[in-house]
Amino acid sequence: KQAEFEQLKDLPAESLDGVRVRLMMNAGLRSDLPALDITNADGIGLFRTEFQFLVSATLPRKGRQVALYKDVLEAAADRPVIFRTVDIGGDKAVPYVDSEGDREENPAMGWRAIRLALARSGLLAAQASALLEAAAGRTLYLMFPMVTEPWEYEQARAIVEKRRRRLAAAGLPHAAEVKFGAMLEVPSLAMVLDELLPRLDFLSIGTNDLTQFLLAADRGNPRLADRYDWLSRGLLRFLKLVVDQAHPAGVPVSICGEMGGRPLEALALMAIGVERLSITPAAIGPVKAMIRSARLEPLKAKMAEWLATPGADIRALLTAEADAQGI
Ligand code: PEP
Numbered sequence: 001k002q003a004e005f006e007q008l009k010d011l012p013a014e015s016l017d018g019v020r021v022r023l024m025m026n027a028g029l030r031s032d033l034p035a036l037d038i039t040n041a042d043g044i045g046l047f048r049t050e051f052q053f054l055v056s057a058t059l060p061r062k063g064r065q066v067a068l069y070k071d072v073l074e075a076a077a078d079r080p081v082i083f084r085t086v087d088i089g090g091d092k093a094v095p096y097v098d099s100e101g102d103r104e105e106n107p108a109m110g111w112r113a114i115r116l117a118l119a120r121s122g123l124l125a126a127q128a129s130a131l132l133e134a135a136a137g138r139t140l141y142l143m144f145p146m147v148t149e150p151w152e153y154e155q156a157r158a159i160v161e162k163r164r165r166r167l168a169a170a171g172l173p174h175a176a177e178v179k180f181g182a183m184l185e186v187p188s189l190a191m192v193l194d195e196l197l198p199r200l201d202f203l204s205i206g207t208n209d210l211t212q213f214l215l216a217a218d219r220g221n222p223r224l225a226d227r228y229d230w231l232s233r234g235l236l237r238f239l240k241l242v243v244d245q246a247h248p249a250g251v252p253v254s255i256c257g258e259m260g261g262r263p264l265e266a267l268a269l270m271a272i273g274v275e276r277l278s279i280t281p282a283a284i285g286p287v288k289a290m291i292r293s294a295r296l297e298p299l300k301a302k303m304a305e306w307l308a309t310p311g312a313d314i315r316a317l318l319t320a321e322a323d324a325q326g327i
């Protein structure tokens, strides 16, 4: 199997009927970077910047942040890297930021991510400076985690833009351009997405968190593993609504949760029109092999039918279809 995936390395992630899927990888540490060339990923679709904060006993100074981001961009060369601003707080508490983590009953739904970043805006501004500086002369792709309301995105974006203007005015090196995105992890954002889409360069769906909030099933609780179901009709219908809204608005959608790294789940995503995935590096070979042996157009029609069929068992239907297609 491994040898088979090696052989696919330089071949495109393209289905038998010509759908080209962009396969990016998730990363968070320097040690993840060699995987870019090993897998020949199309870029980094999610760089979890909080890892540097989580492994540090003190707040990482700007110089250390810039050094890491530069190494990441250098390793990616001309491939895009989407940096996510820190998703700390909640259960990813760091001792040097006054967080509520250990006092919260539901830290996943607590004071974390963009919520904390807006309340401690100095932290976000410093990180923005580091990212803008590291991306000097190139495009910086930046997204914010756990956006619930469009105003949160606007405020965070304004903080970054202010920093960019400041660097420009001071004649300091900074990103040539910034592309802004939001992560869709909180279900209610989907209901006000029409207001946010005109302001987005891209949208990234974090299905790890989204699934737990949509299905009210803790992503880390093994007793709920069968309820935390990426192929549930509710979740797939929901994802399709988002994709069908974003694409006509010209906003590319990618999935950056673990769901996209499982071949059957990835196939379900292709079947609802997703064409960009950011997944764990080890999953790139298996998912690419799946894509290259699939016919997606007929599958899209079938998926639409299944999603409209009361009680349809998507996992069973999809497995049977994959077998029939010889995937
Ligand atoms: C997600 O929630 O799907 C996601 C990619 O973010 P994280 O797993 O870091 O919470």
Ligand code: MG
Pocket (backbone or CB within 6 Å): 145, 185, 206, 208, 209
């Ligand atoms: Mg998340």
